[in-house]
Amino acid sequence: MITPQFIWLIFLLPVFSFIIISFFVRPFVKAESRITGYILITALFTVLALSIWTLLSVMAAPHHEIPVPDINWVVIEGGVTIHLGLIADSLTAVMLIVVTLVSLMVQIYSQGYMHGDPGYHRYFAWMSLFTASMLGLVLADNLLFLFVFWELVGLCSYLLIGFWFHKPEAADAAKKAFIVTRLGDFGFLAGILLLYLNTSTFDIHELHKLAITGALASAILTWSAIGIFAGAVGKSAQFPLHIWLPDAMEGPTPVSALIHAATMVAAGVFLVARMFPLFEHSTEALTTVAVIGGVTAIFAASMGLVMNDIKRVLAYSTVSQLGYMMLGLGVGGVAIGIFHLFNHAFFKALLFLGAGSINHATGTFDMRLMGGLRRVMPWTYATFVIASLSIAGIWPLSGFWSKDEIVVSTASQPVLFSLAMITVFMTSFYMFRAVFITFGGDYRGGSQNEHGGHGSRPHESPKVMVTPMVVLAILAVVSGLWNVTGHFGTFMGHGQTHSFTYGFFHPFTQPLPWISLILAGLGILLAYAMYSKQWLSPEKTGNFFKPLYTLFYRKYWFDELYENIIVRVALVKGLFGSLKQFDNQVVDGAINGVARGTIAGGRAVRRAQTGQLQLYGLFIGIGILALVLVLYFAG
Amino acid sequence: MNLALFIPELTLAVFALLVILLDLFTEQKRLLVQVSVSGLVISAGVTLAMWGESFPAIFNNMLAVDNFALFFKLLLLGVAFLVILASISYTQKFARFQGEYYALVLLSTLGMMLMAATTDLIAIYIALELTSLSLYALVGFLKDSKSTESSLKYLLLGAIASVVLLYGMALIFGFTGQTQLGEIARVIQAMSPQTILSFPALTLGLVMLITGFGFKIAAVPFQMWVPDVYEGAPTPITAYLSVASKAAGFALILRVFFSAFGLPEWLSLNWGIIFAFLAVIGMTLGNIAAIPQTNIKRMLGYSSIAQAGYLLVGMAAMGFSPVVDILGRSSIIFFLTSYALTNMGAFIAIIAISNKLDSDLIDDYTGIGKRAPLVALALTLCLVSLIGMPPAAGFMAKFYIFSAAVRSNLLWLVIIAVINSVISAYYYLRVVNVMWLGKAASEEKISSPGTLRLGLVLSCLGVLLLGIIPGFAMLLAEFAARIFVF
């Protein structure tokens, strides 16, 4: 059984790593040194061991929860007391494994990918801070601290997207991500405050209890749940706040793998799961989650069909899969949504690392400039294909198991069901489109301009980058087997268990898995036909569906909509215009008046400060006299 | 008498003499730094070993060896360490007298440590003089006209203040017939209020004590020396003055007013009112006068006057409910710790920047954010802490002090203090604004020596730690303040 001190250590080790790197290594050690990476990797290795220990202990614990005593953060005797505490339940334990495992793999990979970058130390400092905040986010036991960590991961995401801040696209993308997610966070904050005003507690356990016993009025429950969900929509890039994630791909690729695929964007899903009792008791809120999730899934997948930048394909795929998870939460429950999160983290991180590896070799992310990499990058190719099969939902890879559960649980709702099914087809098509364009055919030249271009001949990446990919590939194959027996479901609190062989072959006795498998197979076949064998010309197909193609390629004109209508017209002209008027007329007037007054006061005081000693001495005398008078009149 | 309890002070004295001797016989001035630092470390080590236990007072009840004193000794030693770190690159300006410089820093630290421990009026005076005489010399170390002028001013005004203090002590001695603080308290508590009130000697003595101490902590209206001296003194010494001198002064005030005049309550109410009055004019005058300043050292001088005002809010809170309120005492200790780290950080950053720019003018800090991003970041953090915004230590410090004041029914005082905090944001943020948004005159990067960086890192780390996990430090502060429970 793990003790609470060790659970604290899970959070504190990355914090120490951040402190050591940013305060002691960065100011004093040369940028060429690789020590920072090793510091973080060592910390994460320990944290991973502790996380596994936590998971095993939580599995063994009654009710799948280890009690962790609170620590008093701010205590004023007889006044305010703010507690600082951790949750160690099944949800946290699973999230800990996801975060530490993926983070560890990504950091090892980064040792190779970021080697020689002038911002090497800065990179690992932010990565430490991110990992620490993410772990804090999944461990937090009250909404206030959860929100603090929520904002911190957002901040790290901002800093890491804009890591190469000298590139204007990166800086713009960072700003966009920050602002768009902030919109959702307003909702989140409002939800928290609404809950606090009605229950006067931030504690998640107590809120659960209140929701389950029905002590909260249903309107408040619904509105606060929707507020919290708004935060999740922003962070998990759900429709209509999805626009920031594809642009966030301007950051270094390992960052995309860790933050914008596996962990931070999944925090929205985690948040909904964490507050699930609130959603469960409000049909409206739960339906909202399911519908937004379903719509996002197909909506993002459709845009992924036509992108030429491999990271953007993956980004839309992430948005779509996150939609899937939300859908799973909305229709199925915590276990189903989180199980997909769990599996998705591994194969999607792997896909991004693969994209990074390709970029390392070719110097570009544009798939049209790649091709033929199958032969020169066998490891990258093999792992990328495994991940693609997994995300497409091919039996018996991990993606199949979680996706199947989501599809099955939507069966009673025809609209959502058909959305899910179409998405299955689209997913396998765009993934294998990427596979065939990138790895099939002949090499089309690459580019020398961007990060990592190494000359004309592409080559396999160094071992330090390939090893994490192989580890993740193994996980992408096996991680789904956890719930074959139904154990993941019972661990999360519902469902029942059965034998492994029964669970392993059971899907073939049902119609639904067959349908989704066939759809996925069709998607792969279509991609093969269009991009490998060229039986169908992509251009002609594109022209045939010209309006649709343009619609997808232009991302439904969402960016333009936000940019032109909302930002330019509504905000800049309307709101800011009137604010400016108000500022000029009223605020400035008041401020200037006050400022003038204070500055005049300051001048007067300064005039007394003449530098003349006699006067200063005199002031001491006057002071004594004044004190005596004060005492005489007030004492 | 147990001399072993006096080892921290003795160590410092021995090392100060050692530094002077070494300076005479060696050309390697680095050695002086190493010797001084090792003196500080040994002294701190011994002090740390004594922490937590209770010892009897030594030298016939003249020096207390309690946790309160130990806490302040550690704080002062830490500050002295940072000051020495900050001085290493600065002392090149006066290469001739390095031995004297470090020895005087050690001696004044010794004096301040004694100030935190004394429980006797005579010992208080000696400790104060030891501190002050060392500081007078240190202030004039640059030997240019400004530095010399400020040193002389400090000396003369300090002499006036110490005369007033002595006069106050004489009155109190005359009134009670005792010099030991505990004995004074016993005599006062044995008297009836009528007897005390019919003689103005005690209250007049109190006012004079406050004047003498108020000079040390830069309380308005005894602050006139501050801007001139801060501007003229070598920058590390300015930092030292603004932090250590103030901390020791407050330690003294806390001890004297608590152990001698804490009871009866109507008496503490009387000095509570004086402190409230001093707090209001201190905060207001300090903040308003800081606004038009163009020299950053001078600005921080006025800022430190304002900070003393916030600290006096805590003193007032203490005076208004001396028996029940431990928060007031511990919040002052917490504030002093946080202020020490913050101001040290700010001054080290200023040394790092000004050394290269050769200017203390705020306008010359334009665009420093681009030329020295790390230093500018650290300075920004410290200024944010001085304003009192989270997540820096200053926020928690003000939070504690203000809640103590609210609990002593001093809401009006807190409101004035909060308004003052808002005003202060104006001049602190102006520096931040200039550093990050201004256009630099040159693109040349400013590099800083490793010692300054180390000092900066340590203080910023402290500021963040106190700001993010204040509970631990607050626990220590409460532990230190526990000796004052009646």
Next chain:
Amino acid sequence: MIANYGYIGLFLIAVILFTLLMVTIPIALRFLRIVPDNPNPVKNSIFECGMETIGKTWVQFNFHYYFYVLIFLALDVLVIFLYPWAVSLRQLGISGLITILILITIIFVGYIYAWRKKVLEWK
């Protein structure tokens, strides 16, 4: 309370009156011609043990005297402390001996300092 200060007030008034009186007596005597008025140079000179003053009072003297005075002062203080210690040496015992040795060491360091800084050399 005021009554207590009344005596001090009376005393103050008496002091002032007495001072004024002492100043007015010679003037009054001169005015009344009781004292004869026949000045000569010796009578008008400042009382100086009979010696004539030479030059101005604001003369400059060598700064080195100042150092000597300081060192002398330090040694003087040492002697002041040594006398009572020597008288009661037996009662104070070994701790008294150590204490005085510490004091001597400190003064001695100061002496070495002055010596190395070439204060004792006259240039």
